Amino acid sequence: MxxxxxxxxxxxxxxxxxxxxxxxxxxxxxxxxxxxxxxxxxxxxxxxxxxxxxxxxxxxxxxxxxxxxxxxxxxxxxxxxxxxxxxxxxxxxxxxxxxxxxxxxxxxxxxxxxxxxGFLYGIPNHNSGPVFKKLNYKNFGPFLKVNVPNVPLLFENAFGKWQETDVLYAEKSFYQNEYQLIDAKTKEHGTDLLVYEDLGNLIWGIKLIKKIGPVNISYFSVGGMIINKPHFFKQSVKKLIMKYKINFVQFIFHNTSVYKNLFTSPKEAPFVEPFVVYPLKSELSSNDVFNFMPGIKNNF
Structure with a gap:
């Protein structure tokens, strides 16, 4: 035809x-x-x-x-x-x-x-994934997830230990343009898009409700963040929980991201599709670090 x-x-x-x-x-x-x-x-x-x-x-x-x-x-x-x-x-x-x-x-x-x-990218589902493989896209693998609950012991155990002199950094890193994404997502979500800044760190996302049986659980789904002071990160998350009165904070990030070092036990995120890339102007390798979170998805 x-x-x-x-x-x-x-x-x-x-x-x-x-x-x-x-x-x-x-x-x-x-x-x-x-x-x-x-x-x-x-x-x-x-x-x-x-x-x-x-x-x-x-x-x-x-x-x-x-x-x-x-x-x-x-x-x-x-x-x-x-x-x-x-x-x-x-x-x-x-x-x-x-x-x-x-x-x-x-x-x-x-x-x-x-x-x-620089490149095209997708986060394909099970239907489109095989097509992108045939089109020679590079599969950089899954995203990881950490749910940080508002429960004292579990909260404390969720985070890695950082000193004031520590820097969250890796060579060949790609970062989201957080302010650009905040601008785009604010146009979509309006005042439901929340931006929290504290102690040199910025965390943005949406407050959502998950119904489990008869109980409504509120959580903060993180779209992106800027972590200038990782030793204050745990404190910033605690304040975010208190400010928005939520049961937990959900962090999802690519498996290569430096953000995984902020936590003790990130796990592969179920039901989250992999990250595939077709390089154009940018030269990509297996050593690249993608500090990407759900904010780069169209349906966040």
Whole structure:
């Protein structure tokens, strides 16, 4: 069959309705076009980097495949590395198995090369994961998780020991641009996005409720953080718990991250997909450190 792949013009008539219908049908959701935009599009004007872009596959005027390429800036050795997260990847059920998904990714890759991107990345589920493997993406493995409970003994035992002279650092490290992500997520979540600063450290995220039987458990899901003073980190987390009156704080971070050194026993996060990367301008190796947390995901 023949189909056309191109950049989607956000001003196209009826395009929002088509994208929303395709995403909602594929993932059994009920999202509005406005919510999808807030979730997958960032203009990145805060740092003068390229904006996000959408790629669609069309059978004449009908949208049959879609992927958002969300613009992110990462920091490495003081330099800004602009990258793109391909997310909300979907193909119309009746058109699957015809190479539309990899064709969209390849088209987006070429566009990202033109824009000077460092790399493409994804956090694929069990359906899209095998496709990215065939497309020669590098799999940098799972994310780790630590739940720090508001229970004195368990709280104390969750943290590693740090001295005032200790520095949380590793060579060849990529860091999230936390202020950029806070800007993007505030546009999406409004006042539900919480930013806590204390003793040279910054932790941001969302307060959520988890229902266990008849009991509601409140917790702080961390989207990202800046830890300038690791010896104060435990104290900062304790104050965060008290301020927001929560039962625990959830930290999820990539397995290569230096953040794992802040805790005694991080475990592989269940139900969290792996981190896959396709290098473009940036040269990547197995020694790279990705200090990434859930804030880099479109659905945080």
């Amino acid at each position: 023949s189909y056309n792949i191109r950049i989607i013009d956000l001003k196209e008539s009826n395009i929002g309705e088509q994208v929303a219908t395709l995403i909602n049908t594929t993932f059994n959701l009920n999202l509005t076009w406005q919510k999808i935009l807030l979730n997958t599009y960032y203009d990145n004007s805060i740092s003068n980097s390229p904006p996000s872009f959408y790629v669609g596959a069309f059978d004449e005027a009908k949208l049959i495949g879609f992927t958002a390429f969300k613009s992110h800036d990462f920091l490495q050795n003081g330099e800004i590395i602009n990258c793109f997260h391909h997310c909300s990847v979907c193909t119309s059920k009746e058109y699957r198995g015809k190479g539309i998904f990899p064709s969209i990714i390849e088209f987006g890759k070429q566009e990202a090369i033109k824009l000077g991107a």
